[in-house]
Amino acid sequence: MFKPPSNLSSAQTSHSSAGLSARLMCRSGQYTETSAGLAPGLVQGNLVILPESFAHDFLRFCIANPKPCPVLGVTDVGSPMLPALGQDLDVRTDLPRYRVWRDGHLVAEPTDIRALWREDLVGFVLGCSFSFEAALQDHGLALRHIECGRTVAMFRTALACTPVGPFAGPMVVSMRPFSPADAIRAIQITSRFPAVHGAPVHFGDPSLIGIKSLDQPDYGEPIPVADGEVPVFWACGVTPQAVVEAARLPFAITHAPGAMLVTDLSNHRLAVF
Amino acid sequence: MFKPPSNLSSAQTSHSSAGLSARLMCRSGQYTETSAGLAPGLVQGNLVILPESFAHDFLRFCIANPKPCPVLGVTDVGSPMLPALGQDLDVRTDLPRYRVWRDGHLVAEPTDIRALWREDLVGFVLGCSFSFEAALQDHGLALRHIECGRTVAMFRTALACTPVGPFAGPMVVSMRPFSPADAIRAIQITSRFPAVHGAPVHFGDPSLIGIKSLDQPDYGEPIPVADGEVPVFWACGVTPQAVVEAARLPFAITHAPGAMLVTDLSNHRLAVF
Numbered sequence: 346m347f348k349p350p351s352n353l354s355s356a357q358t359s360h361s362s363a364g365l366s367a368r369l370m371c372r373s374g375q376y377t378e379t380s381a382g383l384a385p386g387l388v389q390g391n392l393v394i395l396p397e398s399f400a401h402d403f404l405r406f407c408i409a410n411p412k413p414c415p416v417l418g419v420t421d422v423g424s425p426m427l428p429a430l431g432q433d434l435d436v437r438t439d440l441p442r443y444r445v446w447r448d449g450h451l452v453a454e455p456t457d458i459r460a461l462w463r464e465d466l467v468g469f470v471l472g473c474s475f476s477f478e479a480a481l482q483d484h485g486l487a488l489r490h491i492e493c494g495r496t497v498a499m500f501r502t503a504l505a506c507t508p509v510g511p512f513a514g515p516m517v518v519s520m521r522p523f524s525p526a527d528a529i530r531a532i533q534i535t536s537r538f539p540a541v542h543g544a545p546v547h548f549g550d551p552s553l554i555g556i557k558s559l560d561q562p563d564y565g566e567p568i569p570v571a572d573g574e575v576p577v578f579w580a581c582g583v584t585p586q587a588v589v590e591a592a593r594l595p596f597a598i599t600h601a602p603g604a605m606l607v608t609d610l611s612n613h614r615l616a617v618f
Numbered sequence: 619m620f621k622p623p624s625n626l627s628s629a630q631t632s633h634s635s636a637g638l639s640a641r642l643m644c645r646s647g648q649y650t651e652t653s654a655g656l657a658p659g660l661v662q663g664n665l666v667i668l669p670e671s672f673a674h675d676f677l678r679f680c681i682a683n684p685k686p687c688p689v690l691g692v693t694d695v696g697s698p699m700l701p702a703l704g705q706d707l708d709v710r711t712d713l714p715r716y717r718v719w720r721d722g723h724l725v726a727e728p729t730d731i732r733a734l735w736r737e738d739l740v741g742f743v744l745g746c747s748f749s750f751e752a753a754l755q756d757h758g759l760a761l762r763h764i765e766c767g768r769t770v771a772m773f774r775t776a777l778a779c780t781p782v783g784p785f786a787g788p789m790v791v792s793m794r795p796f797s798p799a800d801a802i803r804a805i806q807i808t809s810r811f812p813a814v815h816g817a818p819v820h821f822g823d824p825s826l827i828g829i830k831s832l833d834q835p836d837y838g839e840p841i842p843v844a845d846g847e848v849p850v851f852w853a854c855g856v857t858p859q860a861v862v863e864a865a866r867l868p869f870a871i872t873h874a875p876g877a878m879l880v881t882d883l884s885n886h887r888l889a890v891f
């Protein structure tokens with residue numbers, strides 16, 4: 346079971362000003378688009394905000410399902426601040442855009458949630474694939490969806506998450522095609538990053554994990570797989586969002602797709618060896 | 619490029635008496651069969667003995683091709699002893715059986731080469747897949763060829779080794795079938811052991827590395843691949859033997875297939891992390 350590295354307890358990093366600058370740009374309301382490309386080299390995180398009454402079950406769900414739900418940080422009850430992940434980091438304002446859920450229905454997509462904040466809310470920041478994609482690119486591996494200018498293809502699978510309380514559902518995976526030799530290297534590289542989904546959960550025949558067609562992703566866009574390549578599947582941060590939606594909680598807030606939280610942590614700091 | 623870990627410079631291990639016992643049993647002439655199963659937990663090595671005039675090129679060939687030819691130890695010129703790999707270890711007597719080559723032809727399979735030793739010979743001990751197979755089994759992964767009681771299937775590939783001097787030829791690989799999830803785990807586990815071939819070089823479609831049929835291995839026996847499994851291919855220690863044979867050196871000695879050198883090193887000592 347993955348435990349967050351102890352060096353996440355403080356956020357000393359030479360990039361911290363770039364992270365803070367990105368957050369302040371979001372906080373000012375000037376920037377409301379995807380966080381992809383903001384503050385290169387820094388960890389970005391998925392956000393889930395829940396009432397305290399569901400927080401413990403949700404955290405247990407994450408611990409029981411560390412590959413799709415790697416926990417980078419949790420706020421104190423009622424506090425929107427998360428100093429372990431970044432200087433002056435405020436989860437109410439520092440993301441480009443949010444989604445507000447009531448009884449499992451999407452009811453708003455604001456760029457600021459200060460007006461919705463409550464003393465019983467808890468914020469969870471979960472690892473996101475941007476960090477391991479940066480590591481793959483640093484090692485010279487090309488990412489097809491980026492080459493194509495598309496969102497990565499994501500699929501609901503027949504792999505069931507371990508259920509906890511109201512939280513249950515299928516694992517969602519993202520797919521990236523590689524030659525077998527590059528896939529082996531990609532497995533090695535992403536194994537170093539359990540805090541951001543870690544090693545793949547599957548490669549090859551999609552039907553073995555309940556995916557009917559690579560041409561029809563459940564989220565994102567179809568990504569071509571060339572002759573001689575194999576599709577490689579990683580646990581995806583859409584999983585906890587889909588699980589929170591399916592749990593039909595009276596109230597929840599998440600980041601909007603692609604609009605993640607920029608932290609002060611260097612991607613390199615997440616490597617376990 | 620792989621460099622032997624510095625902790626191989628001496629052979630302190632709690633198993634050393636088991637290694638020495640196995641070597642003394644071979645030395646006495648009592649034991650002339652496969653070394654598989656001798657001294658479980660200890661590293662076994664492939665052996666190549668060449669005249670000094672070829673030794674430097676062969677060692678450069680190994681360094682240029684570390685996956686098929688991981689070097690565990692090299693004797694001093696003219697010395698048959700290798701204390702770094704084991705107490706009282708004598709490469710002339712301590713293997714169950716040898717092969718003697720003249721001008722590329724197999725001329726004898728003695729159980730002792732003391733009568734053939736010369737002052738210009740150099741012995742090379744190379745890592746062997748037994749160590750990583752033990753690691754895979756320790757982690758609960760079943761090996762099909764062992765379940766079937768067969769020799770692993772090995773294939774000449776279209777992957778060319780980097781040539782050095784007279785040493786050149788195709789990489790030979792061994793094949794083990796796994797489910798994709800187990801293959802990912804096997805890649806992680808064997809990545810820890812670069813001294814014994816390390817991570818696989820390929821998985822999936824055999825034709826992509828020039829293998830025409832899994833049913834017709836070039837060495838060993840065919841191993842069935844079940845539905846839902848993929849063949850996974852590791853660089854194989856038969857490669858240096860095939861290269862030495864093809865180089866048609868006037869004189870060379872190798873271990874006989876399956877009759878390796880038992881060292882005093884624990885398999886665990888080879889893990890790089």
